[in-house]
Amino acid sequence: MNIGAAARRTGLPSKTIRYYEEIGLIRPARDSNGYRDFSETDVHKLAFLGRARSFDFSIEDCRSLLALYEDSSRASGDVKRIAQGHLDRIDARLAELNEMRRTLSSLVDTCAGDGRPDCPILQDLAAEETDLS
Amino acid sequence: MNIGAAARRTGLPSKTIRYYEEIGLIRPARDSNGYRDFSETDVHKLAFLGRARSFDFSIEDCRSLLALYEDSSRASGDVKRIAQGHLDRIDARLAELNEMRRTLSSLVDTCAGDGRPDCPILQDLAAEETDLS
DNA sequence: TCTTGACCTTCCAGCTACTGGAACCCCTAT
DNA sequence: ATAGGGGTTCCAGTAGCTGGAAGGTCAAGA
Known part of the structure; x- marks a missing residue:
């Protein structure tokens, strides 16, 4: 073929x-x-x-x-180990993405999205890290 | 600096x-x-x-x-458009990952993970596509 | 003064998992 | 003979860095 x-x-x-x-x-x-x-x-x-x-x-x-x-x-344990490791990586990535989504979507929701310059999205991106030390 | x-x-x-x-x-x-x-x-x-x-x-x-x-x-609308587009991509990826996670975790759960060769994970990966045509 | 060590510089290669394109060969049908 | 639709190899590019080599700079200590 x-x-x-x-x-x-x-x-x-x-x-x-x-x-x-x-x-x-x-x-x-x-x-x-x-x-x-x-x-x-x-x-x-x-x-x-x-x-x-x-x-x-x-x-x-x-x-x-x-x-x-x-x-x-083969031992199915070897297969399972690989799959479990991958699943853990997927879970970690899901957690990251969910957190990003949460923050980003609330920023998008509060942005007027019109012709004015005020923008909470840019404000967040530019925010100084609050330093408590 | x-x-x-x-x-x-x-x-x-x-x-x-x-x-x-x-x-x-x-x-x-x-x-x-x-x-x-x-x-x-x-x-x-x-x-x-x-x-x-x-x-x-x-x-x-x-x-x-x-x-x-x-x-x-700037117009905040321009910012919002970029952020919304990115949010859409995140949502698409989340949907994909959730689907993978669902299937993969059920496979991992049903795999004995011992020394025997039988493995539902490999069975799934090797599965012939059911052709209904 | 010399040396040591921690900086800094540029440049090149490599990572993941392909994808696109060029230049070329092969086979069949007209 | 030619046109088309296969196939082949090889090289470059994608995203976003990261590692390493070879070398310049600078401040502190013996």
């Missing part, structure tokens, strides 16, 4: 698939004309990678997960 | 301050020895940038916000 067909099958851009080969996530065979020739196994791996990436797992996490996926004697 | 002092005052790494100069966000004066000489105004701008970046505003948004901050005849 050519790269275009693999791309259609997996929903990944051809560019991304070439990149995954370049960094050693997959090793598709080659035809005599130099074209990549993807097996069903390759397509499965690509789909696996696509789904893992959709969870925002890093490429290195994906590499580990793929290795575990291919190792039938 | 040397870059180190400016860094201490603003909480930004010296490297970042140099980078901000390089991309034209600030233009500190220079001493005769070539050292950057930061004015109070420079420090205020850096603090402004630091706070804006802490809200995850892009550098280009920061550039626009800083320009508006310095323009006393």
